[in-house]
Amino acid sequence: MKIGEIAARTGVSIRSLRYYDQLGLLTPIRRENGYREYSPLAEEQVKTIQLYLNLGLSTEQIAGFLNCVLKNKEAFCQEVLPIYRQKLSEIEAQIHLLQNIKLNLEERIRSILDERQTSEAEE
Amino acid sequence: MKIGEIAARTGVSIRSLRYYDQLGLLTPIRRENGYREYSPLAEEQVKTIQLYLNLGLSTEQIAGFLNCVLKNKEAFCQEVLPIYRQKLSEIEAQIHLLQNIKLNLEERIRSILDERQTSEAEE
DNA sequence: ATAAACCCTGACATTAATGTCAGGGTCAAG
DNA sequence: CTTGACCCTGACATTAATGTCAGGGTTTAT
The missing domain is CATH 1.20.5 (Single alpha-helices involved in coiled-coils or other helix-helix interfaces)
Structure with a gap:
């Protein structure tokens, strides 16, 4: 799905999603035209990121966490x-x-x- | 005690203590010469504030809590x-x-x- | 009484996460 | 083909907490 849709679904701003992409926190694939294409899994990840941000973890720490879970x-x-x-x-x-x-x-x-x-x- | 001492005791920077004062989060009395004078109780309060901050609460939220409990x-x-x-x-x-x-x-x-x-x- | 070690205020810098705006592509519908 | 709703990047703005520096008092010990 496109960035607008996942933003709507998760309540996280488009700006923030692009920021997460930039930091390598959540990297969608790109379409031919350059648009970000998010997998359905991303929705859950965005919510996880938000949870941990609200907890006061930095994006850097969260990146560590995601690496841990994804690559085990x-x-x-x-x-x-x-x-x-x-x-x-x-x-x-x-x-x-x-x-x-x-x-x-x-x-x-x-x-x-x-x-x-x-x-x-x-x- | 003076600001330097409470900073040393709590590990919180002098700058931050003055900031808390400015926000009304933790307001010491003033000596004749203008120096901030902290009561021993303040030490515990500073640690409480730090705990909240580390949890990702804003100073505004913390002020709300403190007012709720300490005042009135x-x-x-x-x-x-x-x-x-x-x-x-x-x-x-x-x-x-x-x-x-x-x-x-x-x-x-x-x-x-x-x-x-x-x-x-x-x- | 002079130096060292404090304290004060005020101002500017910084970091993180996010907002916002400008200039410019893409695409589907009329 | 044009319009409107998306998307892109890049740059500047903002907020919160804190660092840092300048200019200037105060206290303490020698």
């Missing part, structure tokens, strides 16, 4: 493993923090509701 | 209830997203380790 080469995987582990522990810490914040908020909401209840009872 | 300790409770509820659902969504990412990462790590195991067994 251990050398690439070795490089990428510590990055994953690092991210994983960051994410675990993040989840933990957010859960604390959540408890805190729930507590506060409950106490507001309690207070409201109390003042209603007084009337 | 007790006053204005009634008015603040819908804000709390809003924040709570945002946080729940965030936790959910992170848990998905976590599962995804764990999966990746596992498959890399499997691969390694397999190729060792082949030899």
